[in-house]
Amino acid sequence: MGGTGSLVRGLVGLIEGQGSKVRCNTEVTEILVQDRAACGVRLSTGEVMHADIVVSNACAAFTYKTLLPARYRRRWTDAKIARGRYSMSLFVWYFGTKRRYDDVAHHTILLGPRYKGLLRDIFQKKHLAEDFSLYLHRPTATDTSLAPEGCDAFYVLSPVPHLDSGTDWRAAAEPYRRKIARALAQSIMPGLEENIVSSHMMTPQDFSDRLLSHRGAAFGLEPILTQSAWFRPHNESEEIDRLYLVGAGTHPGAGLPGVLSSARVLDRVVPDAKVFA
Numbered sequence: 001m002g003g004t005g006s007l008v009r010g011l012v013g014l015i016e017g018q019g020s021k022v023r024c025n026t027e028v029t030e031i032l033v034q035d036r037a038a039c040g041v042r043l044s045t046g047e048v049m050h051a052d053i054v055v056s057n058a059c060a061a062f063t064y065k066t067l068l069p070a071r072y073r074r075r076w077t078d079a080k081i082a083r084g085r086y087s088m089s090l091f092v093w094y095f096g097t098k099r100r101y102d103d104v105a106h107h108t109i110l111l112g113p114r115y116k117g118l119l120r121d122i123f124q125k126k127h128l129a130e131d132f133s134l135y136l137h138r139p140t141a142t143d144t145s146l147a148p149e150g151c152d153a154f155y156v157l158s159p160v161p162h163l164d165s166g167t168d169w170r171a172a173a174e175p176y177r178r179k180i181a182r183a184l185a186q187s188i189m190p191g192l193e194e195n196i197v198s199s200h201m202m203t204p205q206d207f208s209d210r211l212l213s214h215r216g217a218a219f220g221l222e223p224i225l226t227q228s229a230w231f232r233p234h235n236e237s238e239e240i241d242r243l244y245l246v247g248a249g250t251h252p253g254a255g256l257p258g259v260l261s262s263a264r265v266l267d268r269v270v271p272d273a274k275v276f277a
């Protein structure tokens with residue numbers, strides 16, 4: 001089966017099969033504009049790539065605030081982006097074990113001691129709480145090819161506030177991981193720490209620094225009524241011609257079905273390539 005990696009390989013195969021190239025580790029630093037129409041991008045290396053249309057899959061707030069110069073923006077101004085409400089972030093710990101935990105299902109939710117209070121801490125107070133609720137993912141329960149024989153692969157995620165919490169994740173990450181490992185060992189994964197063979201953490205700081213997500217939010221603009229549907233950044237940019245947005249921050253929203261649907265929407269909103277000839 002191959003997990004979500006199969007989905008990525010499928011999309012790359014589709015793009016390359018049509019004669020296009022995928023360039024990884026290449027950061028776009030600016031969307032270039034001529035006569036109020038996107039005409040290409042500038043890369044962090046300084047290289048300029050010309051294009052008939054530009055489709056941004058980056059965080060929508062980042063696309064407007066950082067990539068499209070302010071003089072072209074009438075709706076998604078810096079002030080509006082600053083006023084926006086952004087989704088929670090995540091602490092994610094990916095780990096492998098040298099034994100199998102056959103009693104652990106593919107999906108497990110471990111609820112902590114508080115419900116409303118924890119949500120208030122995450123969404124309103126933006127406070128990293130002492131307690132947590134966890135989602136534990138064990139893909140090897142379904143697809144054993146994702147780990148060597150006799151081993152298991154996991155990630156566990158804890159919803160946490162985005163970077164407005166002020167948490168210094170460089171210092172907080174390892175103690176937080178240890179607390180989660182203890183909670184798992186004491187509940188459904190006995191002997192966990194002694195069986196770990198690989199470990200990788202992702203914090204709100206990584207969502208910000210590595211994925212360039214505004215405030216380190218994991219799901220873009222929060223999907224409240226006033227930031228949903230027509231109120232979200234449109235797939236066809238409201239600011240300039242020939243700029244299109246896909247991904248979690250635009251319509252319809254976050255999650256794999258949402259972001260793939262946003263790509264399908266493009267089929268309808270991008271005019272036939274002939275018009276640019």
Ligand SMILES: Cc1cc2nc3c(=O)[nH]c(=O)nc-3n(C[C@H](O)[C@H](O)[C@H](O)COP(=O)(O)OP(=O)(O)OC[C@H]3O[C@@H](n4cnc5c(N)ncnc54)[C@H](O)[C@@H]3O)c2cc1C
Pocket residue numbers: 026027028029057058059090092155157210211212218219246247248249254255256257259
């Ligand atoms: C641990 C975890 C578990 C999840 N589980 C599920 C699940 O079970 N089901 C589900 O439906 N959803 C799930 N989600 C949510 C889902 O993964 C996201 O909503 C989705 O991946 C967002 O897709 P995207 O294309 O908008 O953004 P991303 O996947 O973040 O892709 C954007 C890409 O653009 C790159 N980028 C950004 N800026 C630039 C730039 N300037 N130049 C070049 N590249 C740039 C980033 O590096 C990134 O690679 C999960 C998310 C996480 C973190």
